[in-house]
Amino acid sequence: MTIPFESADAVMKHAIELAWLGQGYVEPNPMVGSVLVDERLRLLGEGFHQRFGGPHAEVNALADFAIRYPDEAERRRLLESATLYVTLEPCCHHGKTPPCSQLLIRSGVRRVVVALQDPFPRVSGGGLRELLEAGIEVSVGLLADEVARLNAPFVTLMTKRRPYVHAKWAMTLDGKLATRERDSKWISSEASRAIVHQLRGRMDAILVGSGTAAADDPLLTARPPGPRTPLRIVLDSRGELTLSSQLVRTAREIPLLVAVSQNASEANIANLRAAGAEVLVLCSGDRSSNATPNQPDVAELLAELGRRSLTNLLVEGGSEVLGSFCDVQLIDEAHVFIASKIAGGRDAISPVGGHGVALMSLAQRLSNPEIQIIEHDVYVRGMIERR
Numbered sequence: 001m002t003i004p005f006e007s008a009d010a011v012m013k014h015a016i017e018l019a020w021l022g023q024g025y026v027e028p029n030p031m032v033g034s035v036l037v038d039e040r041l042r043l044l045g046e047g048f049h050q051r052f053g054g055p056h057a058e059v060n061a062l063a064d065f066a067i068r069y070p071d072e073a074e075r076r077r078l079l080e081s082a083t084l085y086v087t088l089e090p091c092c093h094h095g096k097t098p099p100c101s102q103l104l105i106r107s108g109v110r111r112v113v114v115a116l117q118d119p120f121p122r123v124s125g126g127g128l129r130e131l132l133e134a135g136i137e138v139s140v141g142l143l144a145d146e147v148a149r150l151n152a153p154f155v156t157l158m159t160k161r162r163p164y165v166h167a168k169w170a171m172t173l174d175g176k177l178a179t180r181e182r183d184s185k186w187i188s189s190e191a192s193r194a195i196v197h198q199l200r201g202r203m204d205a206i207l208v209g210s211g212t213a214a215a216d217d218p219l220l221t222a223r224p225p226g227p228r229t230p231l232r233i234v235l236d237s238r239g240e241l242t243l244s245s246q247l248v249r250t251a252r253e254i255p256l257l258v259a260v261s262q263n264a265s266e267a268n269i270a271n272l273r274a275a276g277a278e279v280l281v282l283c284s285g286d287r288s289s290n291a292t293p294n295q296p297d298v299a300e301l302l303a304e305l306g307r308r309s310l311t312n313l314l315v316e317g318g319s320e321v322l323g324s325f326c327d328v329q330l331i332d333e334a335h336v337f338i339a340s341k342i343a344g345g346r347d348a349i350s351p352v353g354g355h356g357v358a359l360m361s362l363a364q365r366l367s368n369p370e371i372q373i374i375e376h377d378v379y380v381r382g383m384i385e386r387r
Contacts, residue, residue, distance in 0.1 A: 002043050004040050004041040004042045005037065005042075005043070006041075007041070008041070008085075008113065009142065009143060011035050011041060011085045012085050012087070012115055012142050013143065013146075014035050015033035015057075015085050015086065015115075016033055016087055016115075016143065016150055017033065018033030018034070018035070018047070019031040019032050019033030019049070019150055020033075020150065021033075021050075022049045022050055022051070023202055024201065024202030024226055024227035025050060025051045025227045026050070026051060027052065027153070027154075027204060027228070027311040028052070028157060028204075028310070028311045029052050030049070030088055030118075030151045030154040031048075031049065031150055031151055031154070032048065032049045032087050033046075033047075033048040033049075034046065034048065034057035034058045034060070034086040036082055036084050036109070037082065037083055037085065038078060038081060038082055038083075039081045044065050044068065044078060045062060045063075045064040045065025045066075045067075045068060046061050046064055047059070047060025047063065047064050048060060053096040053097075056091065056097055056100050057087070058086055058090055058104060059097070061086075062107055079107060079108040079109050080108065080110060081110055082109050082111070083109070083110065083111040083112070083113055084104065084111070084112045084113070085113045085142075086112065086113070086114055087115045087116065087147045087151075088114070088118050088147065088151065089114050089118040089123055089125070089127045089140075090103075090104055090112070090114075090127040090131070091120075091123050091127055092126040092129075092130050093123060095122075100127070101126075101130040102130070104131060104136065105136065109136065110137060111137040111138075112136055112137070112139075113138075113140075114138065114140045114141075114142075115142050115146070115147040116140075116144050117140060119155055119158040119159055149383070152333075152383065153311045157306060157310075161303065162302035162306040163306060163310045163311055164311060164313070165302070165313050165315060165325060165330055165332045165333070166199070166203070166312065166313065166315065166332070166333045166335060167315045167335070168196060168199065168314055168315070168317075168334075168337075169317055169322060169336060169337070169351040169352075170184075170187040170192065170336075170377075171187065171337070171338060171339070171350075171351050172187060172338075172339055172342055172343045173338060173339065173341060174344060175350050175351070176349070176350065177317070177348075177351045178343075179345060179348055180343075180345035180346075180347045182215060182349075188337040188339050189374060189375040189377050190375075191374045191375045191377070192339075192374045195337075195379065196335075197222045197223050197226075198222070198226065199314060199335060200220070200221070200222040200226065200314060201224075201225060201228060202227060202312065203228060203312045203313065203314045204231065204305075204311050204312050204313065205230050205231040205232070205233050205257075205305060205312075205313045205314070206231075206232055206314045207233040207234075207235065208233075208234055208235070208315075208317055208321065209234070209236075209317065209318050209320060210236035210240065210241060211318045212316070212318040212321070213236070213241055213245060213247060214241075214242070214245075215318075217245055217246050217247075218246065219246045219247070219254075220232040221254060229255075230314070231256075231257055231310070232247060232254060232257070233256075233257045233259060233301075233313075234257075234258050234259070235259050235295060235298075235301075235321055236259065237260060237261040237263055237294045237296060238260065238264050238265070239258060239264035239265065239279065240268060241258055241272065243272075243275055248275050248276075249275075251276035252276035255278070256276070256277045257277070257279075258279050259280045259282055259296045260281055260282070261282060261283070261284045261295065261296045262281060263284070263294055264281065280296075280301070282296035282300045282304075298325055298328065299330065302330065317351070319349045319350060319351060319352060319353035322353065323352050323353035323354020323355070324354055326352050326364065331364070332383060332384055333382065333383045333384065334366060336379070336380045336381070337377050337379055338377060338380065339376065339377050340376045365384075365385050366380070366382030366384065366385065367384070367385040368382060369381065
């Protein structure tokens with residue numbers, strides 16, 4: 001006999017846990033989990049959206065139910081008093097899969113509990129209306145805040161038409177990104193760097209500035225590979241990324257986009273394109289009082305990435321690039337690794353450059369940060385609190 005869930009909250013929490021299993025595999029779709037229970041909150045079936053273009057969570061939950069209860073008559077009897085919990089409103093449109101709202105109507109389920117209404121314009125309440133019109137009892141809002149956090153990247157893409165921006169940096173205990181001689185290998189521990197590679201492996205794109213590209217000659221890949229192969233982006237106002245860099249030499253195998261300003265020479269642009277890189281010419285950010293002079297406009301870049309349905313962007317630096325995103329409040333989540341080392345030096349750079357704020361009361365802060373000890377490092381992660 002299946003042990004019942006303790007409460008409706010516990011059922012939805014389990015659906016959220018299932019939804020997280022799709023992270024990195026389902027984007028640009030949302031992560032969704034679904035749990036079917038009887039009137040005593042005993043598990044009947046469960047499922048989650050496993051991959052982009054694949055069956056949705058509700059489909060998988062009902063399929064699991066059919067496996068657990070192969071007798072059709074018994075399934076019909078159970079569904080007469082069953083409740084389906086789902087983290088996001090069931091879809092009501094034909095996309096890569098048929099509408100889940102119609103599946104639920106045909107299934108005979110009595111009640112549906114939804115955490116969050118889908119912000120996708122082709123759904124946005126339509127699925128809920130179809131269920132209600134079919135006589136299914138519908139409840140919306142259970143653990144909505146947790147599901148909003150779960151799907152913050154998807155919600156950002158739908159409502160702001162841009163990717164969700166993760167900012168990552170490693171720094172010493174005294175807040176240095178490198179020594180006075182610009183040496184930074186390695187600030188953080190091997191275990192911390194492994195977490196960064198896991199983070200990279202679920203991103204749609206990774207971005208660095210031309211200074212970081214020149215100093216570190218990075219590949220900007222996940223090792224070992226993750227579920228996604230991120231687009232590598234370099235902010236390079238003049239298009240001077242060297243053709244012998246690892247990024248350019250691998251551009252035909254791993255996508256590389258070089259975002260340049262209108263100051264970039266035609267020769268540099270032509271050379272990069274000939275080597276296999278995509279070159280995107282953007283307006284300069286000089287129009288904003290907070291912009292770094294001559295740097296490609298990061299808001300314009302994000303808008304273009306949004307048009308491509310990129311959901312998660314990881315900004316890895318350097319200092320001025322992180323500062324440019326921070327100054328225009330385009331960082332959504334921070335991943336900071338603090339090493340138990342002191343570098344010192346008045347000329348050693350800090351992680352976030354740019355203009356910064358004039359008053360501490362205007363400083364951006366994390367909302368409910370998570371703090372983890374990784375070997376000798378402290379990993380701080382959290383969403384940026386919006387005023």
